[in-house]
Amino acid sequence: MSEFPNIGLGTYKNTEPERCADIVSTALETGYRHVDTAQAYDNETYVGDGIERAKINRDDVFLATKVWDDALAYDDVLESAGDSLDRLGVESVDLLYVHWPRNTYDAEETLPAFDELRDDGTIDHVGLSNFTPEQLDEARSVLDAPIFAHQVEMHPLLQQEELHEYAREDDHWLVAYAPLARGKVTDVDEIQEVAEKHDTTPHQVSLAWLAAKENVVAIPKTSSEDHLQENLEAGELELDEDDIAAIDAIEREERLIDPDDAPWNR
């Protein structure tokens, strides 16, 4: 598989211009190499400012963005991808996702535009987000390009075994969003026990558990410099088989992002 850092930076809700640009540039200077944004986050411009400001080469940053569900008709994909590149201030992005397969999404209409963007070099890779296995099957039958990554909610309280198995079989990356369960990992006994054993935090344990899984990368969001460091270092924390088995066995299940109740729909 291509090089894809196992811990990336999520940027959802980082909409304050200076703060967003600052955290992105600090993250890159701290060692992050994968930044995740989206048209719907209203921060592509500030993410681009952060990349520009960081003292590293653009080619060393894996930059991903997503086309929102109101721009998934063929011409709209081409136009809105161009708008994203303009806002980000880059000539191409490494990965462009279909953010959510609904509203204007239609596989036969939407996905050929993603193939075209890949063929003309606007994007390096095609990604999908929030797809079911059936929708992945359909997408694979329409796309010329391989699916590079599928981004879904995934954390110890929503383990996504079926989509993980699918990702391994199709050999694409499963990108775990909300990998800290938006902080809920702190009140799960099994995670706390593993954290105490390794003298670390539940946040690091959750990220290390994800990073240990084949074909999985995680994109925690933070606006705090301390958390930036802590989350990046989690990619190097090695959990043993017992730790992983204890977390795999967690029965409590919580989906935090309800597709019909996403904040941008309110």
Ligand SMILES: NC(=O)c1ccc[n+]([C@@H]2O[C@H](COP(=O)([O-])OP(=O)(O)OC[C@H]3O[C@@H](n4cnc5c(N)ncnc54)[C@H](OP(=O)(O)O)[C@@H]3O)[C@@H](O)[C@H]2O)c1
């Ligand atoms: N494709 C999709 O539909 C979709 C949907 C949702 C999210 N995403 C992507 O996934 C990214 C991550 O998901 P998320 O932002 O929803 O949730 P998350 O990463 O699970 O949690 C973020 C929350 O955890 C806190 N946090 C981060 N690191 C911490 C640490 N080490 N210790 C204590 N608290 C910590 C953050 O606060 P501080 O800022 O104070 O650190 C923030 O409140 C998003 O930013 C976005 O890029 C994609």
